[in-house]
Amino acid sequence: GNSVTQMEGPVTLSEEAFLTINCTYTATGYPSLFWYVQYPGEGLQLLLKATKADDKGSNKGFEATYRKETTSFHLEKGSVQVSDSAVYFCALSGYSGGGADGLTFGKGTHLIIQP
């Protein structure tokens, strides 16, 4: 079956540091890949997505590239801010004949940015 593995935190960085959160996946076929972010007391918000190999998703300074050869979708940001503190989830969406299946999530990475 499908699975997602991501580094578990908490990850603590200083403001303006470079961020990498690793994510690897196992899936049949050609899944779509997503990063979601969750702030305290809220639901998950889409951060970025990539739907095929070598696609790069980007949003709010975050980037991730769909690497089929290494089955990875690592999240990066060049300069983090205190407001980036949240929990980040890597996820994949499979596809059955009738349409999208549910998302398979990693365990989540708690990111803490210190001023």
Next chain:
Amino acid sequence: DARVTQTPRHKVTEMGQEVTMRCQPILGHNTVFWYRQTMMQGLELLAYFRNRAPLDDSGMPKDRFSAEMPDATLATLKIQPSEPRDSAVYFCASGPGNSNQPQHFGDGTRLSIL
């Protein structure tokens, strides 16, 4: 922006009581998902519907959980009888049914069973 709406936001009740959680998906989305989030297990898919028909509920304990979509604007998740191990945050999400498109999540129902 269109949003997925979940009610109630918080629910505290005693073991053995029935719990009903409701979800209003985004208008035009034909696929509705229920997820459960716990510290130990993370985010798990419980069930999902497409065009109001149940497609997969293999993630749900069948003896106590039930999910329905009485109409296109309402999805429900019921637990009867509830147990302390059901304490979690339950999220509803909706999407257009294409795996390339993201799912949109509600803010969740935080459930505590005493």
